Amino acid sequence: MQIDVDAIRTAEFPVADRLLYLNHAGVSPIPASSASAGVRILHQYRDEGAFRLRKWVDLADEARGRFARLIGASSDEVAFIKNTSEGISFIAAGFPWKEGDNLVTANVEFPANIYPWMRLEARNIEVRMVQAKEGRVRKDDVIAACDGKTRLVALSSVEFANGSRNDLPGIGEYCQKQGIFFFVDAIQSLGVIPMDVRAYGIDALAADGHKWMLSPEGIGGFFISRDVMEMVEPVVLGWHSVRNRFDFERYDFRLSPDARRFEPGSFNTVGLAAFGASLDLILSVSVERIWERVRHLTEEAIESALRAEYEVVSPRLPEERSGIVTFRVPGVDPQGLWKALLSRNAVCSSRNGGIRISPHFYNTSGEIARFFEILKEEAVAQKNA
Ligand SMILES: Cc1ncc(COP(=O)(O)O)c(C=O)c1O
Numbered sequence: 001m002q003i004d005v006d007a008i009r010t011a012e013f014p015v016a017d018r019l020l021y022l023n024h025a026g027v028s029p030i031p032a033s034s035a036s037a038g039v040r041i042l043h044q045y046r047d048e049g050a051f052r053l054r055k056w057v058d059l060a061d062e063a064r065g066r067f068a069r070l071i072g073a074s075s076d077e078v079a080f081i082k083n084t085s086e087g088i089s090f091i092a093a094g095f096p097w098k099e100g101d102n103l104v105t106a107n108v109e110f111p112a113n114i115y116p117w118m119r120l121e122a123r124n125i126e127v128r129m130v131q132a133k134e135g136r137v138r139k140d141d142v143i144a145a146c147d148g149k150t151r152l153v154a155l156s157s158v159e160f161a162n163g164s165r166n167d168l169p170g171i172g173e174y175c176q177k178q179g180i181f182f183f184v185d186a187i188q189s190l191g192v193i194p195m196d197v198r199a200y201g202i203d204a205l206a207a208d209g210h211k212w213m214l215s216p217e218g219i220g221g222f223f224i225s226r227d228v229m230e231m232v233e234p235v236v237l238g239w240h241s242v243r244n245r246f247d248f249e250r251y252d253f254r255l256s257p258d259a260r261r262f263e264p265g266s267f268n269t270v271g272l273a274a275f276g277a278s279l280d281l282i283l284s285v286s287v288e289r290i291w292e293r294v295r296h297l298t299e300e301a302i303e304s305a306l307r308a309e310y311e312v313v314s315p316r317l318p319e320e321r322s323g324i325v326t327f328r329v330p331g332v333d334p335q336g337l338w339k340a341l342l343s344r345n346a347v348c349s350s351r352n353g354g355i356r357i358s359p360h361f362y363n364t365s366g367e368i369a370r371f372f373e374i375l376k377e378e379a380v381a382q383k384n385a
Pocket of ligand 1: 025026083084085086110112113156158159160185187188207208
C-alpha cells in the first residue's frame with residue numbers, strides 16, 4: 001500500500017504550519033504521534049508511578065526490533081544509548097588496544113567522532129587523520145592511511161558540514177579483508193538513506209535519534225555485530241548489563257550474551273517511547289521512499305542554488321549525495337544571512353562558510369522554492385546594508 005505523504009505531513013508535522021523547517025541535519029521536529037507516545041509515558045509516571053513496568057520493557061523490545069530492521073541487524077546486536085558520543089566512547093574505551101596500534105579517521109568529522117579517539121593518544125595509540133580533498137574523504141586515501149598496525153577505521157556515513165556521503169561498502173570491504181574494525185557514526189544518514197550493516201561490513205555503529213530519525217535528543221541506537229561482541233569490553237556496567245537483570249537477590253556476574261551488556265541501568269523511557277514511534281513511522285513510509293523524496297528535494301535545492309550563482313560545496317555525484325545541501329552566497333556573511341533567515345522562520349544552519357539545508361520527506365518542492373526566494377531577498381538586503 002502506498003503511504004500518503006501529504007496526509008502524514010498534515011497529521012504528524014504541525015511544525016510545517018509554523019516554520020520553513022529545513023534543518024534535519026541539526027535537530028529535527030518530532031512527529032505528533034511520537035510526542036504523544038512520550039507524553040503518554042509521562043502521564044503514566046504521573047498517574048501510576050511504575051505500575052506498568054513490564055510495559056516499558058515491551059516498549060524497549062519493540063524499539064530495539066525497529067532499530068535493528070532499520071540497519072539490517074538482529075535485535076540482539078542493538079543497545080540503546082544516550083547519544084552518538086556515548087556509543088563512540090564505548091568502542092574507543094572498550095577496544096582491545098595494544099601500544100603502538102593506530103586508527104584511521106578524517107579531518108572533516110564532527111568532534112563527537114574525534115575526541116574519544118584522541119584520548120587514546122595518551123595510551124600510545126596513533127590517530128591518523130585522512131585529509132579530505134574538496135570536502136570528500138576518498139576511499140583510496142583511507143586505504144593509503146592504513147598499515148599493518150591499523151586496528152580500526154572510524155568514519156561518519158555522511159559528513160556533517162557539506163553532506164558528503166562516504167563509500168561505506170568500499171571501505172567496509174577493505175576493512176573486512178584486512179581484519180580492521182569498522183566503526184560508523186551514522187547519525188547523518190539513518191532514517192533518510194538506506195543502511196545495511198552486514199552488506200557494508202560494519203562492526204559497530206552509533207546514532208542519536210534527534211536528526212533524521214525524527215526523535216528527541218538523548219536517545220539513540222548502538223549496533224555491535226555479534227562477531228565482535230566479545231572483543232569490545234563494556235566499560236560502563238550496572239544491573240542491566242547481566243544475564244539475569246531482574247534477579248536482584250542473587251549476584252551473578254555473567255554479562256548479557258547480547259548487546260544489552262552495553263546498557264548499564266534504567267532506560268530513558270520517555271525518549272524511548274518517542275524514538276520507537278518515530279522509527280515505526282519511518283519504517284512504515286520506508287527509508288527507500290524517504291530517500292527518493294529527499295533526493296528529489298535536494299536536487300531542486302542544488303538547481304536553485306546554481307541558478308542563483310551560489311557556490312554549491314556539497315557533492316553532485318549521485319553516490320556522494322545525501323540529505324544535506326551546503327552552498328556559499330558570494331559576498332554575504334553566512335552567519336548574518338543565517339540569522340536573517342531564522343528571523344523569517346526559515347530554519348537551516350550555517351556550516352562550511354555557507355548555508356546548510358537538510359529537508360526531510362515531508363517537506364515539499366514549494367518549501368524549497370520559498371526558501372530560495374526568502375534567501376535571495378535577505379542576501380540582497382545584506383549586500384545593501
Ligand atoms: C556526524 C555527527 N556525529 C554526532 C553528532 C552529535 O553527537 P551526539 O549524538 O553525541 O550529540 C552530530 C551532530 O551534529 C553529527 O553531525
